[in-house]
Amino acid sequence: MGLRGKLGLIFLLVSALAILVLCVAVYTQAQSARLDRTRSFADERIQLAAQSYDTNDVPVFGAKLDDPDLPPQLREAVLQGKRATFKTGSPHAKMWAAVAVKDGKVLSIEQDYESTDDSMKALQQALILGGIGTVALVALVSVILAGSLSKRIVAVAGTARRIAAGDLDASAAEAVGKGKDEVQSLATALDTMASSLRGQLEAERRFTADVAHDLRTPVTGLTTAAELLPPGRPSELVRDRAKVLRRLVEDLLEIARFDSGVEQADLELVGLGAFVGSAVGRLRMQQSLAPDSVIVRQTGPDETVSTDSRRIERILANLIVNALRHGRPPVEVTVSGRTVEVVDHGNGYPEELIAEGPRRFRSGMAERGAGHGLGLTIAVGHAKVLGAELTFGAAPSKDGSGGGALARLVLPPGPETES
Incomplete structure (x- = not known):
């Protein structure tokens, strides 16, 4: 997988995780707010029912006295002088509210409480659709951004290959375009390296050419003088070394012509x-x-x-x-x-x-x-x-x-x- 794909995948995973956490938090907060509203509604009803019973001895809102189905936890809280609410667990969750009334009796109200009513289902559907749409949009934007970054990095790599092939005039900064990011810094550093390398190679080429050119005349004279030596083993050694030195100078001159770029093929x-x-x-x-x-x-x-x-x-x-x-x-x-x-x-x-x-x-x-x-x-x-x-x-x-x-x-x- 290329850099474009990796960056796009990273952006997609991070955004999907962030959106998932956000959706869960929103849904959890909505459930908590709904539970608080239900508790508050039940508490208001039990207060009104208690006032009606204390005044008229008539329970309202379906309130019951000493309901045998009253949860023990709620009964214990009421006997301690508290007005309390209690939600039972699923399945068939109920919201209870109870309070102590005259004659030491417990007045309670019971109502159904489903964790997913129509409003929560609508919220859940909206969060899912919104999350999927947002992830798709983020994926599209991340692919575009990653593609642009990948394209610029590929341009730097292409320039580096051109420099390695000998095109020291290639510019990475021009290839990536304007910008002030890390890719531009990399391109500038590559151009600086190529400029330094170009200077070193030029200095080496001039040195090789100058040395070979300056040695050519004395080596030619040395070779001519060696040919005038009297026959003998020492003379042969001198002539042999002089020829080797002359070939070396000729080779250096030939390399200098290659470095200068003036050589052309005669086809x-x-x-x-x-x-x-x-x-x-x-x-x-x-x-x-x-x-x-x-x-x-x-x-x-x-x-x-x-x-x-x-x-x-x-x-x-x-x-x-x-x-x-x-x-x-x-x-x-x-x-x-x-x-x-x-x-x-x-x-x-x-x-x-x-x-x-x-x-x-x-x-x-x-x-x-x-x-x-x-x-x-x-x-x-x-x-x-x-x-x-x-x-x-x-x-x-x-x-x-x-x-x-x-x-x-x-x-x-x-x-x-x-x-």
């Missing part, structure tokens, strides 16, 4: 299955990989898609290199329609990466090796530019052991996509 029609096969072949040559270290499979017919081939190749290269570096060969690349899957036979991705996605400078589990965490981050950036979906998970087990890491790239359908 072209590509036969996905054939292109993946050729891209993996080029990667084998560039990385000097063994032919059986990366296996390409295609299920179903080759599908022609409208995409950016350079970015697809970059995504595949990063996924395969990550799988070879942190997993175990062979790496299986499967193409099915618009979906490309890359699976290794290692220990799999860490749960944190599967749940939250890759994060820069986070290498993951120790058993998957060390790294800067930039390769998968760059792959996700290229997929976002393409409008594709890149997810990470665990491959299904085939022999009872772990199935390894699974990266799945799903290209978006488009008007230019051909089968």
Whole structure:
């Protein structure tokens, strides 16, 4: 049950309970007032009957002397010198009134007393109908009010999801409208958080871009100088570390371009299955990989898609290199329609990466090796530019052991996509 239903149910239950208590109180008060009126009427009649008997020795109003049916409690009160009334219980309730007269006799009057006469029945019916109508009206008003509150809270939640998806310019205060209640305070706090987050991300983006740009020139010079060193093991180590540093700077620059939002896809029609096969072949040559270290499979017919081939190749290269570096060969690349899957036979991705996605400078589990965490981050950036979906998970087990890491790239359908 949603918030709207819960609030409506709470309002309905509280109002129904309050109306029930009020109706019971009104009905009880009416019964008490009716009993008081009946007692007063009986007391007036017994006084008049006593005066008539003391004067004329004639009882009136049906009064009786020493009635054997007189309740003992009433008789005892009269013998103590009191004029009293007494109501017997149901069924066949009676209202008695008695008083002592001359010669030590007890004069009494008896009359019927029903707890529900026509007036009480009418009052009871009016209370029931009024209570039901009031509860229905309160239910309608509560549903309307709860719906308005629920709608505003849903608007705040929708804005929060937009912010989580990267739209830091989304405003929760505008979504909920004007007001000075708690929902407006929540929306304002969310906008403040988004503004702070936007400032932090912008500062991080500028820092990454500035550092990468400032390091590019000296690292290029360092790489050139390393190539001039005389042959030998120390020179090879220097050249290797210089290349690693250069790749790191290039990766940082690429991430900075993603953060700036200036990257755009250069679309072209590509036969996905054939292109993946050729891209993996080029990667084998560039990385000097063994032919059986990366296996390409295609299920179903080759599908022609409208995409950016350079970015697809970059995504595949990063996924395969990550799988070879942190997993175990062979790496299986499967193409099915618009979906490309890359699976290794290692220990799999860490749960944190599967749940939250890759994060820069986070290498993951120790058993998957060390790294800067930039390769998968760059792959996700290229997929976002393409409008594709890149997810990470665990491959299904085939022999009872772990199935390894699974990266799945799903290209978006488009008007230019051909089968």
